[in-house]
Amino acid sequence: RYLKALSEGNADSLARLRKHLALKVFQRTANYDRAIADYLLEQVDATADEPNLDRISDIPEKFDLSLERAQVLRYGENPHQKAALYGNFFDCFEQLQGKELSFNNLIDITAATYLIGEFQKPTVAILKHTNPCGVASDVDLVKAWDKAFATDRQAPFGGIIVANQTVDEAFAECVSSIFCEVIIAPAFSEKARALFAKKKNLRLMVVKDSLPSNSLREVRSVVGGLLLQDRDMGSTAPTEWEVVTERQPTETEMRSMSFGWKVVKHLKSNAIVYTGDETTLGVGAGQMSRVDSSKIAVWKAGEAELSLSGSAICSDAFFPFADGLIAAADAGATAVIQPGGSVRDAEVIEAANARNMTMIFTGRRHFKH
Incomplete structure (x- = not known):
């Protein structure tokens, strides 16, 4: 591009291109410096097997965000709003099938993942607009689904279903009659995937073993700035x-x-x-x-x-x-x-x-x- 602009001899066009390329260079070097700083931060407690929650919870004097754009979304919360996804969301999840994730899907998936992480027994949760409308634990996912769905048989329409164990054919048959946007689980059996494949628009998401340590914090926008807080993890014993x-x-x-x-x-x-x-x-x-x-x-x-x-x-x-x-x-x-x-x-x-x-x-x- 630069050689082409130089050969054309358009001074204004060349000046704009120089500024654009300079911006890209400094963005790249800034990201490199940030990666070094993040690495050194991890070395502060490199011998620990688990994240040091006390250190992570410290509120920094200066807080910077520099994330690569991962995906331009069709629109935001509503069709008239532009939106994009930044960061490493797809390092934490794998999409097996279905339409492109929407802005609202991404928010609901996050809420569902944090909720299901509270449970050890086989558990199913149904969410709508980030709110759980049915949750149940039992000896297996099918029994848990029956109880969770019984809580509210209308709200799940167009919602999110999340399970904390591998989704098998029996579970897939139970939920296949329900219109939902996303199903999230640690894994899906081949027979379950074959059943769900008939629903081309249904999004199947595999949540990976662990979430990154920066998920221990939440960032919210306010007028003139950002709010940073520890995520509301766990509870009193x-x-x-x-x-x-x-x-x-x-x-x-x-x-x-x-x-x-x-x-x-x-x-x-x-x-x-x-x-x-x-x-x-x-x-x-x-x-x-x-x-x-x-x-x-x-x-x-x-x-x-x-x-x-x-x-x-x-x-x-x-x-x-x-x-x-x-x-x-x-x-x-x-x-x-x-x-x-x-x-x-x-x-x-x-x-x-x-x-x-x-x-x-x-x-x-x-x-x-």
């Missing part, structure tokens, strides 16, 4: 939880609360989940009032003809008043798990005791905006 009511939880209630606590942190606040038998029974999310989220979750359980008798209610933040807990008790819940920390905690505890409910304070909030 059950050994650190406090039973604040007169009645202790049964093993079944404890299992329901532990399961629901893993799910509720992945819902948009205000978030309420009713759980039982390691499955979601009713989900309410994204409401301005916590009691409204609880009412929606109860309504959804009723629509699905799922009983909330003996269920656990899981809340991502404290109950500011006793009304949310009372509504849960009226719906049939017998156990409550929440962070605690409200100035009216005593009022909420009193309401729980009056209804012979058991309640746990975890000491950690899980707001999600």
Whole structure:
């Protein structure tokens, strides 16, 4: 290009080309310097087998982002918005079939991957607009799917399905009648792939063994800058939880609360989940009032003809008043798990005791905006 511009003798064109090439040179050398700096940063704790979470969590005085464009997307969140993908997303996932991933697909895949990472038992989750609308664990994926899908048979339309074990033919047959955008799993059997191949637009994604250490952070844009925070990973251990009511939880209630606590942190606040038998029974999310989220979750359980008798209610933040807990008790819940920390905690505890409910304070909030 430079020789051609030089031979044409157009001074203005040559000047523009020089600036363009100079920009590319300095971008390349800057990326090289950044790669050296990143390598040296890793050497600070090179002997560790796992990422040093304390070091990674340190908030740097200066924060730079320089990522290569990986893919130009058809459009952004809506058709009138331009968008592109940057970074190493495809180092973490392999697409086996289907249409090109959309902006919304990429966000949903990320949310689904973080959610399913909470579970060790065979687990299936269904998400829509990043919110889980059905999650269940069981002895195998087929049984987990049946329970997860029973939570809400309408919301999964056009959603995301994620599993934490290899998808086999039996599971593929179960979900093949559902229209979904993406199915994510660690692997797909040959027979499962043959079944899914009939759905040319369905995207199959294999999630690789581990996510990069920079996934331990989240970046959000705000007016005039960026927000950087540690990702909301894990939670307090059950050994650190406090039973604040007169009645202790049964093993079944404890299992329901532990399961629901893993799910509720992945819902948009205000978030309420009713759980039982390691499955979601009713989900309410994204409401301005916590009691409204609880009412929606109860309504959804009723629509699905799922009983909330003996269920656990899981809340991502404290109950500011006793009304949310009372509504849960009226719906049939017998156990409550929440962070605690409200100035009216005593009022909420009193309401729980009056209804012979058991309640746990975890000491950690899980707001999600």
